[in-house]
Amino acid sequence: MTAMNELVVLAERPTTIIEPQTCRLETAPIPEIADGEALVQVGWLSIDPTIRTWMDDAPGYLPPIGIGDVVRSGGIGTIIESKSDRYRVGDTVFGTVGWQRYAVAGEGQAGMTVVPEGVDPLLAINVLGVTGLTAYFGLLEVGNLRPGDTVVVSGAAGATGSTVGQIAKASGAGTVIGLAGTDEKCALLVDELGYDVAINYRTDDVRAALKAAAPKGVDLYFDNVGGELLDIVLAQLALKGRIVLCGGISSYTTPGRPSGPSNYLNLITRRGRMEGFIILDYAKRYGEAQGALLTWVLEGKLKHREHLVHGLEHAPEALNLLFTGGNTGKVVVVV
Template sequence: MPTNRQWILRRRPTGEIGPEDLELVETQTPELKDGEVLVRTTYLSLDPTNRIWMSDQDQYLPPVEIGDVMRGGVIGVVEQSNSPDLHVGQIVNPGLGGWQDYTVLPAAMARPSLQIPGVPMTAYMSALGATGLTAWFGLMDIGKPQPGETVVVSAAAGAVGSIVGQLAKLKGCRVIGIAGSPDKCRWLTEELGFDAAIDYRNEDVGAALDRHAPNGVDINFENVGGEIMDAVIARMNNFSRMPLCGMISTYNIDGQIPGPKDFARVLMRRILIKGFIVIDYLPRAAEAMAELIPLVASGQIKWKTHAVDGLENAAEAVKLLFSGAHDGKLLVRVSPEPNT
């Protein structure tokens, strides 16, 4: 059995992730038992929620324990199989995996990946993975977009936000994205068809919203929290909706994260706010995939991945999510893609 490199959570970060919070160690993969498979990680997904899992705040899954392998979404290839259900070379998506080269697990838990001709493997980690499902369910199930409505998406050039905005356009909405650079804003309007984009590092978000959303905001797909959230809420219309997907601006802050500064507006404007986590929607994934697969396969929905090479760079790479210095869905290429 091969040697396995694993990132171990050594202590809970305070603020930004520091060099002593995670450690890369070498271990030996265990022998396969009956019904088990050995999966070589191809891509590791890096997500804002990784930072939540490193903390011991109240959260939707148990935090990663100190001394445990860091948790993460992975896609990989069966390299050894002790099960009739999976063969060597098969591409599998074990749902929640770990920051490591290899995973040994029961075949039943290593679900075969989607494989669509012409669609690259990275799509199953982004537009056709948890990212796409997050975008689709948050927008459709909570946001319920109607033609002609105005939709604002924060972290709009991010993995989820960029899909949300394109889906909202397909539903006939006016879409305004908030992102952190002129290049990202250009990508949103020129490549993805957003109606407008606001560069929050170089523009006053409130004033820009007044310009781009003169009739107010009907859906705020909230990824960021803090001041940007407040600027959008201040412009939300009667009966507007706010799918609360994340609050990345706050994940490096210890202690409680305050809610909207003007909460009376939630009452006066009869706003709906709903927190959601994509795992709740997995039983309904087929609803979203029925719409997402043809859109991705036909190129009607565009998406980017930003792959950092080498498992050894995972701890450094995850910081890109918070600096915004990446482009689209952030992955670590842990080993080469198999020849499929």
């Protein structure tokens, strides 16, 4: 019996979270590689909120995933066959592998990054991957973090959020405040991840708690969530405050247009700025960021946590964890 590829394809477009009929497990022959390509055996999948946005039939920074196509996803694997000078059999690679057991690594733009030997794949998929890079450039470049800044992070116990808080502390921020949805997550933020204050947005009076924790206002808000929390922070923005738009996870699984931030005119009175970014734009500077991130990891200033889900077929449920608040740290599917 020949080994086969297994793929999770998009069967129909979801309107809320992913339902049983959204995806379908298929089998197909293992791809043949051409000259300049290599075959990747996928080991781990990076489960990111943006995957859900690609499932919608809406224009975005990448085209929507086609119906019947493998679900687009970052991931890490091992080169098991190569007709390319760029990949050697045995190399660990990071790239857009998709939700499947075998993927093709091409050259040039479609290429994958070889992970240096000795780097833990879970470190590569989390802190040194899209998650850490997003936190790094979002906070330091888009947000222009300044020493002493009061920083607020939503989705603070998620993959990106837990990294943002630690980078902020390592980079000289003042008070760093995390918003999370359970007391366990809040405890983790303060006890292990260096946050000064954690606010449970489901049970606390966020307006009052934020006013107490940030009496001079919020200098920098790293927003993964959107919704009502964005409005609360806008109302308490400090002069020249910056809002880094990383995501709007509170609206991704709600059909129709989200309600916009009704306090946005505070950007005028506070002379504030709200700015979005996509990590792909910083591709040329990944090396610089990865060096800084690895240094913080080795110094013990940047801890990483992964929430492991076992089995390719469970990738859809793994993605749902991001929208139900079921994860702490980076969700990774062990293929």
